Amino acid sequence: MSSSSHPFWQSLTDALFFYGVSFALQKGAAAINGIKQKLTVINEQYSILEQYSSQIERMTLLEERYRMAREMHDTIGYSYTSLILGMETLRPHIHSNEGEVKLLGMLELARTGLQDIRRQVHQMDPIEDALPLDRALIQLIDDFKSNTGVRLFFRTMGEPYPVMKQAKLVLYRCLQESLTNASRHGQASSIQVILQYDPAQVMLQVQDNGKGKEQIQYGFGLTGMMERLSALQGKLYIDSKRDEGTMVICTIPNQTNEGSQQIRILLADDQPLIRESLRLLLGEEKDFQVRVAGTGNQAIDLCEKDKPDIILMDINMPEMDGMAATKMIKETWPGIRIIMITTLEDISYAAEALRLGAEGYLLKSIHPKELAATIRLIYSGGTMISQDVAHQLFQHQNVITALNPYDLTERELDVLHGLTEGLRNKAIAQKLYLSEGTIRNYISSIYLKLQVANRDEAVEKTKNEHLFRS
Template sequence: MLLIAVSRRWTWLNWVIFTIRFLWWITIMIGIIKYHALLPYPVEAAIIVSILAFVIPYWFYRYSTIAYLIAEIALSGSLYIALNYYFEETQWQFIVIAFVVGFHSSERTCRWTGPITILLIPFLAWNTARLDFDDIAFQAFLYHFGMYGFGFAFQLLSRTHKQSLIIKEQNRILEQYAGRVEQITLLEERDKLSRELHDTIGHTMTSLIMGMETLRPHLPSTEVNRLDTLLHMARRGLNETRGIVHNWAQTTRDSLMTLESSFRELIEEFQQSTGVVVTLRIYGKEYELSRSRKLPLYRCLQEALTNAVRHGGASLIQVGLYFEKNQIRMQVEDNGSGNKDIEFGFGLQSMKERLEALHGQLSLHCLDEGGIAVICSLPHQTVLPQEKTIRILLVDDQPIIRESLQLILQQQQDMHVVGLAGTGQEAIDMIPAEKPDVVLLDIRMPGLDGQSTLRAIREQWPSIRVIMVTSIEEASQAADTLKNGANSYLLKSVSPVELVEAIRMVYQGEMLITQTIADALFQEMQEQQAELDGLRKMRGRVCPYGLTERERGILASLMEGLRIKTIADKIFLSEGTVRNCTSMIYAKLGVNNREDAVRKAREEGLVS
């Protein structure tokens, strides 16, 4: 147990030294057993003494390197002197211990071990054995000095290797920071470019998309597909423009996938991983759905497939997706062992809550032939009761966008556009008379811009819901908008279905941002954190030994004298994790125990 406790924080070098010392002890044991007849005392006593000489130094090693060296020299030296008295063949056995002592004596406070190991112990051994020390003094000095120096050099070599690894890590960090500086420069250029694109290509493409959407009711059915193709191309072009500005490769792939293709991809992966046969049938023609409706159905299918195999042991699952006039219905049937007493566990309850949040339903039925049928349904659109018509004010400096939005929203039974405003000031002047429930507000307008208008609305009419719209997403702009009290942040190029759903959700008290905006915000947070880390490094907060913030905190706790368990409770980590971190601290500092680590930290001021 003692050896296990000590070895938990060993590196491979410590194991090499232990192996050398262990082999030395084995040779001593073999010699004692083989020639025990020459000893004046029982062989058992000699074996016990040799075991103690091997084990006791490691007990002191837990607390201090100096204590270990004292115990090593005293016990191993005494054993060597005693054996040398009875066995002349053991006269060179101590050179192995000289190597081990040299390895642990690299600190200045341990240099006293050199004269004792090189001169004193060999002299006492030869003198006790009544050998002529003068004849072999130079040879003894040379051998013991060489092994002691070799151990000392081995330790220095290992430290040099550790320091080189730390230097490489520091260089890697500096290279990352240099790359970060370059990225910041590119981001500044991107911001300038995005403003230009917003005022030119962004407005033009958005106006084209809005204008084409208003033509849909006036086109014959044979031309609707051509219109959808043109709209798809226009939105894809606008997305690619955003991708170029933000240096992103993906272009909202999830939002472009149909529900059918998403289901087929999920089912294919499920079949490959489980070997269960899953069939999918589509009933009706798929119509456009908002992401807020696709995602719950997708998650419900995941949960239903998993439950069918995990709890029912099904080998065949049939999935039906029904696109009906007023609702989307998904039915999952399996041939597993049905349970008549079906309970809503965590997974099913989560499915149910997802659907009910969108006014949908979840039902479970046991089939007569065995297995369970899971039925999920969602209304095609969440239309509010007639008495709860949403009053909307549209604010945008582009007339074609205002008019296109008006035509799209007026087609909804539960929505009524109460006014159109070309500037922020016009919107503020219209609000008292029109009393809108929701304001669709453009961010960039001449005069009073969107941000200033938003702040004014929040100060005077805090109950009004505000949806900010823009042509080109910017993470910093989105963050400022949400901070100022916006209820949603959308791109002007969103599909009419997405826009209508967003208005209804915001009207009901929800906050909504698109996936692309969420990704932009997340990336901005990562970049700000990286920049903060870089500033900390520039201010000299990086330890020269490469200690992380967590390791420095653990080192500070060690300096306070806290036990491993106490430190683990203090920073909410397991004892094993804290022990591993402690071993890493010892390795980086080039020490072997707590005492040396604490002393080095205090001498060099590693912890403030």
């Protein structure tokens, strides 16, 4: 009996083995077939691109990077961001120091993971985020001293407080430019740098003993400083006298303080976890009133009903995406200020959002306190673009063939055309269905690109160089 049943069990085992192998091979073949189909689609896309000029071919690598970013948008990026926002909401429920330390460690690990993803494709900011403002400036000063031999003295005044990442970068750039000007043009042998923390603003003062000038000429460097500061509602003051040196003062309002006015915020995002997490985090700010929408259509309906001050607009949403909703809102209610929010950088989206009139473009991985400060900044009339995205936009201009000598965008050309017709900001805003603040931002960008200081110079340069054909 046992000897006769042995071949049966052996045959059954062999059959099961071959069935398992066959099933695995079928799954593998299906996976390979799926990969082949994707490769076929990609190859077809590349075949079409190869028919264009060599200048367009230079863009294919960028297009592939954008495709990868979009594919990651709903997977790794959203997962990390959801983890970060979800853990932030747990803070009020943790009542032990040990639990707080563990949560902070998990948050740091999640943020590091998200940064690692972004670092694979994009360059990091020149300033180390972990460094406070004064330490970042000291590091810059030490490098400058070792390279030039100029004597530098640095001191801080007031009680230091956290400064927004964008404000830190702007002051860092302003100090770079001021030190370079003092050494190269002013031929200074001694420079004093003061960083002053006031409750209302942070101030950077750079004073040298160089040659000085009776009249300051705003070249590309100083114009860049002024534009960077202006975007954060900051100011630039320069006092220079021949043989007495030059003093440069840069001020940026402290946007970390809660304001006395209530800011009505509409948060539009189709991801429930991210939407509710952001609502809870922003709701902790005493000057914020937050309402939520899950689609672009809902956002438009709430604009009609509530007239919010600020909209945090997700890009990828069902029914109507963030771009279409932004266009319609800006055309109907140009005074509503819109901040686009996304998981990973995509400069094609960023450029289109700015063209439509959005005042901000941020990554969802931004720290909650910095997001709150950015909202207050934009509410007060400023603009903000994530530095990672801003850097890519700048790099992108070096790749795409210019449509005009100064790379003016279509919207900037519209605004410039209004300037040449003698229209004031309000008239241009009404003509283009944009807010006056957005028009001012476009004009600042036009001045920077044309390298002019005012409206009259811009109009004169436009006419002399025939930027518009009759």
